[in-house]
Amino acid sequence: VIIFSQRGELCFGENFFDLSLPFSSMPAPGELHDLLCLFASGLISPSPMSPPSKKQKLESRTHVTSPTSGSGMVKPPGSVFRADILSQAANEARGLAMDAVAQAKSGHLGMPLGCAEIGAVLFGDTLRFNPADPKWLNRDRFVLSAGHGSMFLYAWLHISGFDVDLPQIKQFRSVRSRTPGHPEFNYTPGVEATTGPLGQGVANAVGYAVSQKMAAARFNTPAHRIFDNRVVCLCGDGCMQEGVAMEALAYAGHVQLDNLILIYDNNLVTLDAMAVMSQSEDTGKRFEAIGWAVQVVDGHDLFAFRACIETAYAAVGRGKPQLIIAKTVVGKGIPEVSGTDKAHGESGAKYVVAARKGLGLPDERFYVSPETKTYFAKRAEMLAAKYDDWQHTLLEWKQANPALGASLDAFVRGHVPNDLCQMIPLFGPEDKLATRKAGAEVLATISAAVPNFITGSADLASSCMNVIEFAGHFSASDYSGRNLHFGVREHGMAGILNGIAYDGIFRPSGSTFMVFSDYCRASIRVAALSQLPTIFIFTHDSVGVGEDGPTHQPVETVSSLRLLPNLDVIRPADPEETAAAFAAAMQNRHGPTVLSLTRQVVPNLNEIPAQVRREGVYRGGYVAIPEIGPLQLILLSCGSELHLAVEAARRLHSEGGVRVVSMPSFFRFNRQPRVYRDSVLPPSCRKRVAVEAGVRQIWWQFVGLDGAVVGVKRYGLSGPASVVLQTVGVTVEAVVQAAQGLLHPSAAGVAG
Numbered sequence: 001v002i003i004f005s006q007r008g009e010l011c012f013g014e015n016f017f018d019l020s021l022p023f024s025s026m027p028a029p030g031e032l033h034d035l036l037c038l039f040a041s042g043l044i045s046p047s048p049m050s051p052p053s054k055k056q057k058l059e060s061r062t063h064v065t066s067p068t069s070g071s072g073m074v075k076p077p078g079s080v081f082r083a084d085i086l087s088q089a090a091n092e093a094r095g096l097a098m099d100a101v102a103q104a105k106s107g108h109l110g111m112p113l114g115c116a117e118i119g120a121v122l123f124g125d126t127l128r129f130n131p132a133d134p135k136w137l138n139r140d141r142f143v144l145s146a147g148h149g150s151m152f153l154y155a156w157l158h159i160s161g162f163d164v165d166l167p168q169i170k171q172f173r174s175v176r177s178r179t180p181g182h183p184e185f186n187y188t189p190g191v192e193a194t195t196g197p198l199g200q201g202v203a204n205a206v207g208y209a210v211s212q213k214m215a216a217a218r219f220n221t222p223a224h225r226i227f228d229n230r231v232v233c234l235c236g237d238g239c240m241q242e243g244v245a246m247e248a249l250a251y252a253g254h255v256q257l258d259n260l261i262l263i264y265d266n267n268l269v270t271l272d273a274m275a276v277m278s279q280s281e282d283t284g285k286r287f288e289a290i291g292w293a294v295q296v297v298d299g300h301d302l303f304a305f306r307a308c309i310e311t312a313y314a315a316v317g318r319g320k321p322q323l324i325i326a327k328t329v330v331g332k333g334i335p336e337v338s339g340t341d342k343a344h345g346e347s348g349a350k351y352v353v354a355a356r357k358g359l360g361l362p363d364e365r366f367y368v369s370p371e372t373k374t375y376f377a378k379r380a381e382m383l384a385a386k387y388d389d390w391q392h393t394l395l396e397w398k399q400a401n402p403a404l405g406a407s408l409d410a411f412v413r414g415h416v417p418n419d420l421c422q423m424i425p426l427f428g429p430e431d432k433l434a435t436r437k438a439g440a441e442v443l444a445t446i447s448a449a450v451p452n453f454i455t456g457s458a459d460l461a462s463s464c465m466n467v468i469e470f471a472g473h474f475s476a477s478d479y480s481g482r483n484l485h486f487g488v489r490e491h492g493m494a495g496i497l498n499g500i501a502y503d504g505i506f507r508p509s510g511s512t513f514m515v516f517s518d519y520c521r522a523s524i525r526v527a528a529l530s531q532l533p534t535i536f537i538f539t540h541d542s543v544g545v546g547e548d549g550p551t552h553q554p555v556e557t558v559s560s561l562r563l564l565p566n567l568d569v570i571r572p573a574d575p576e577e578t579a580a581a582f583a584a585a586m587q588n589r590h591g592p593t594v595l596s597l598t599r600q601v602v603p604n605l606n607e608i609p610a611q612v613r614r615e616g617v618y619r620g621g622y623v624a625i626p627e628i629g630p631l632q633l634i635l636l637s638c639g640s641e642l643h644l645a646v647e648a649a650r651r652l653h654s655e656g657g658v659r660v661v662s663m664p665s666f667f668r669f670n671r672q673p674r675v676y677r678d679s680v681l682p683p684s685c686r687k688r689v690a691v692e693a694g695v696r697q698i699w700w701q702f703v704g705l706d707g708a709v710v711g712v713k714r715y716g717l718s719g720p721a722s723v724v725l726q727t728v729g730v731t732v733e734a735v736v737q738a739a740q741g742l743l744h745p746s747a748a749g750v751a752g
Contacts, residue, residue, distance in 0.1 A: 082375060083302045086124045089159060089372045090116035090302075091359040094333045096158065097151040098356060099365045100172035100179070102349040107173060107181070110330040110344040111149030111236060114267050117300045118234065118326060123156040124379065126309050128229060130387040131161040131380055134189040137412070138229050138390050141208045141503070143193050145201025145235040145245070146265065147182040152234075154179045157190040159368060161380045164188060166366055185502060185530040193502050194530040197522050199242025200495055202262065205233035206248040207499015207508075209260035209321070210474070210484070214454070215505050217479035219408055224397035226408075229259070230313055236265045237275045240283065244522070247492025252321045253291030254487075256476035260321040261312045262292075265299065267330035269341050287323045299326030319476065333359050411452040411505050414533070414589055421583035421614055423449055427575040431604045435597040435640075436539040438575035440465035442582045447471065447482070450507060450586060454500070455537075456484030457511040458493045464511035464539045464597075490516050494523030494536070501532040507586070509535035514542075514596060515554040517561065527592040528566040534592040535585050540599040541571065542693035543728055544640055549718030558596050559698040568667040571596035572617065573642035574603065576610045577664055580617035584668075598640045600721050607646060613662070620668025621680055625649055627657035633739055634681060636661045636690040636702055641730060644691055648735035655743055659685075663702065687742040693730045708738040 097112035128140045144153045151172065157164045164178055171177035178188045182196030192208070195201035209231040216227040239245050252260055264283065268275045284294040293315060297308045305326065312322035331343025334355040342348070348355070361367055398405030417423065424445045427438065447453050447468040455466045456474075461483070472481030486493040493510045500508040517524070517538050527534045543553040562569045568588055570581040578597070585593035605613065608624045616622030621636075625646060632655060637645040642662050649658045661680055663669060669677065681688070681702060688707035690699040696711035703709060712728045725731060 081125060081303075081306060085371060085375045086120040086302055087117070088369060089124060089375070090120040091333070091361065092368050092372055093119055093152070093155040093159060094359060095356055095361045095367055096155040096169060098334075098349070098352045100151050100154070100169055101346050102352045103170065103365075104173040105349070106346060107151060107349075108148040108345050109151075109334070109348045110267070110269065111146055111265060112152035112155065113333045113338075113343070113348075114328040114330045115149070115152055115234065115265050115299065115326070116332070117302050118263060118265070118305060118328075119152055119156045121302055121306050121309060122232065123160045124376065125306060126313070127232065128383065128386065129160075129190075130383055131163070131190070132384065133387065134162060135504075136387060136390075137505075138227055140229045141192050141205070141212075141231045142190075143195070143201045143205040143208065143231070143233040144183055145195055145199065145205065145233055145239045147195030147197075147201060149236070150179070150181065150183050153183055153191065154188070157188070159372060159376055160190075161376060162190040164190065169366060185532075193499070194526055197526065198236075198238040199245035200498075200523060200526055202233055202235050202239050202242075202245035203248035203492055203495025203523070204499035204502060205231050205260060205262070206252045206257065206492075207496040207501075208503050209252065209257040209499075210255070210496060211500045211503035211505055212259055213255075213257060213479040214474070219397075219404055221397065221401060221404075223400065224393055226394060226397055228316075230261055230316075231259055232261045232263065234263045234265060236267065237270050237279065240264060241270075241279060244491040244495050247489035248496055249287070249292070249321075250290045251486060251489060251492055251496065253287075254476075255474065256291065256319040257321045258315050258318055261309070261324065262321065263309075263324045263326055265328055266325050267328045267339075269330045269339075269344055271341065271344050273341050284323075284325060291320060292323045293318070293320040294323045294325065296325045296327070299328035300332065407451065408505075414504070414507070415450075416507075416586050416589075417449050418587075420446065420449055420586060421580050421618075424579040424583060426610050427579070427604055429604060429606050431575055432601050433575050433604075434599055434601050435572050435575070435578045436463075436465050436599065438572075438578040439537065439582060439595065439597055440467075441575075442579050443468060446582055446586060452505065453507045453509070453586070454482045454484065455509045455511070456486050456493060456497070458486050458490040458516070459488045460512050460539075461485075463513070464537055466509065466511045466537050484510075486510070490519035491523060494520035494527075494534075497534050497536075498523055498527050498530070498532055501527070501534045502530070507533065507535075509537055511537035511539065513540040513545075513552060514538040514557050515540070515552055517554075517557060517594070524561070524567065524592060524594070525564055528564050531566065531590050532592055533589050536592065536594045537597065538594055539597040541596045542598070542640060543712060543716035543724050543730070544598060544600045544693060544721045545716075546600065546721035546724055547718055550715040553716035553724070554694070555712045555715060556695045558692075559695050561594055561596075562666050562698055566591040567594060568592070568665055569594045569596060570617065570665045570668075571639035572664050573637075573639055573662055574605045574613070576604065576613040577617050577662070580614035581664065583614075584618050584665075596639060600640060602640050603643050605643060605646060608662075616662055617664050618668070619672055619676065620665035620670070621661060621663040621672075621677075623659060623680055624662040625658075625660035627659040628653075629657040631659055631682065631685050632656040632687065633658045633743060634661055634685055634688045635659070635735065635739065636663050636681075636688060636699070637692060638663045639692065641691050641693055644730070644732050644735055647732045648691075648739065651732070651736050652739055655739070658739075663690075666698070666701075687739075689735060689738045689742065691730065691735050693725065693728070706742070708742060710734045710738050 101107035168178045172179045183191040185194045193204040331338040334348040337343040337348040474481040497508040572578040572581040635645040686706040688703040691710040696709040
């Protein structure tokens with residue numbers, strides 16, 4: 001029996017020592033082992049004491065500890081919980097946030113101040129990371145979902161020794177600094193996700209947890225545990241109100257992601273008002289109902305919070321993700337605004353001078369004490385030792401499992417065969433398939449060639465046809481499955497896919513109908529901003545959907561997606577273009593790709609050599625049918641309407657030189673050298689007609705002011721696809737009429 005007293009006294013056997021370390025609550029698991037390690041190593045020399053009186057013994061508390069921390073790793077000597085130092089560090093992190101926001105005259109103080117003790121425990125005691133290798137495969141992943149509180153993260157990264165130095169902190173919210181207004185992935189070391197749109201980081205954290213469960217199932221062996229980390233996410237009331245977060249969290253509970261810890265900064269404040277104005281649910285019961293374990297804690301009590309986080313860390317194997325509801329005071333440290341909605345933003349900045357004095361900080365701005373620096377430097381050394389131990393384990397594992405080792409290396413490199421497109425068999429000349437069906441056949445080759453490719457759907461896999469055959473289904477009973485069932489949760493799916501992509505081990509894709517991509521839009525935008533190689537498979541991509549009617553017939557959707565910077569939208573016209581579209585998407589490592597696929601059958605365009613079609617997709621646009629004779633007219637199209645342009649060119653043969661251009665990807669075509677673009681669309685030929693079963697506006701960049709566009713000016717209607725297309729005017733006849741209007745304006749009038 002080990003006896004601790006509140007005065008910091010330790011008793012074992014008949015010996016009593018004064019540790020000068022006050023324990024204001026029950027020591028967390030692992031703490032006794034830490035102390036014994038310190039004794040054994042001589043790192044601390046406690047003063048002998050007289051035995052306590054009987055009354056003092058009764059006032060003491062007993063605690064039996066485990067020799068391991070919650071992460072399954074023995075805590076290194078010297079990791080005793082120094083609440084005194086961490087409390088001081090918490091106030092210094094508050095000071096950094098106040099100084100940065102005051103200097104920038106912009107920012108959000110509420111969370112950085114209110115969660116300072118949470119940060120102190122996480123970065124000063126619990127999280128496993130290595131500042132010298134921020135992408136360490138077995139690090140704990142920390143996601144700040146409430147990205148507006150970015151100075152919380154920057155302050156703790158700075159204090160912890162990441163490459164976020166003081167000049168960067170002083171340049172908070174400045175152009176090209178490593179401390180932008182909201183955290184940005186691949187921009188600041190230690191930032192795991194681009195956050196700011198509330199709820200996205202929560203979904204990303206679920207994706208990280210999915211990725212790590214997959215990795216552990218794929219690579220851990222009985223002799224070697226390569227992946228045993230935790231995913232920790234900090235969110236606020238705003239994140240919890242967003243639908244994307246709750247979609248993802250319900251999924252996490254269903255698949256029992258017990259490696260996921262969500263810390264809810266329950267400060268009862270949103271931007272406009274106190275949270276009571278917009279919410280009244282019992283969050284704990286809500287989470288328990290969807291399969292989570294719940295703890296409630298005072299977020300300012302270092303000991304209590306540490307006990308909660310260690311309980312959460314120890315939950316792996318119990319089948320429940322962990323929610324810690326941390327009761328905090330928003331803007332704590334600035335009395336004039338703390339605890340009110342005014343503390344959310346920069347309103348408290350005007351009171352910073354007095355607030356810093358109230359926290360006991362010196363006059364020096366951006367101050368971090370020598371004691372804090374020393375403590376975190378020693379912690380970095382201890383973490384580096386564990387990192388080295390893991391590297392040794394990894395080497396042993398690779399030697400014992402060379403095939404697995406090679407596979408992991410390929411996964412992390414993002415290896416995709418250069419000849420992936422050539423690996424996909426050609427389709428038969430008579431194959432008439434919907435491009436979604438062609439995509440299903442292509443997936444068989446891709447999933448075999450790229451074993452870290454995974455896919456999922458928002459309850460539409462059977463319609464979108466993106467199932468990997470014989471690859472299992474990801475679930476609580478099989479984390480190695482490559483098919484994910486997200487349920488009817490499009491937005492949650494997209495955010496989770498991004499989280500998997502952030503982790504960089506698996507290559508994620510997900511599907512739904514094109515019209516429901518609007519539910520995914522915020523996540524797609526973040527993927528493009530963050531240069532994530534997420535693949536979105538959106539089928540039923542035009543009014544050609546037919547009988548389901550206008551609610552399911554996208555007319556503006558494809559073009560609106562094309563407007564997002566760094567998003568490659570590929571709309572293939574036939575099976576061969578579809579094969580190239582999937583291969584090109586897989587080989588795009590610098591941003592997301594949308595594959596826009598048809599519900600309806602389209603012909604295999606044998607008039608165009610298969611190699612020309614496949615190579616053309618990689619360039620975004622190409623000459624599909626060259627003109628015979630001097631060029632007079634160019635017909636442009638993509639997707640299910642390209643065959644209309646091909647047929648129209650046949651009918652216009654007598655008019656002279658008519659060229660057909662396939663334009664499956666505006667994004668790729670616009671990135672081609674000017675000389676190539678001009679070879680496909682010669683500036684000298686200004687008579688151009690585009691046709692697509694969608695809105696017309698975006699096509700004017702290619703047809704110019706002298707051209708015409710055949711498209712859709714209204715929502716669709718319910719009926720057979722052929723009748724719907726005829727009704728909205730997307731036909732061969734309409735293309736021919738528009739072309740003749742350009743070729744013979746005096747006779748037919750100018751079309752368009």
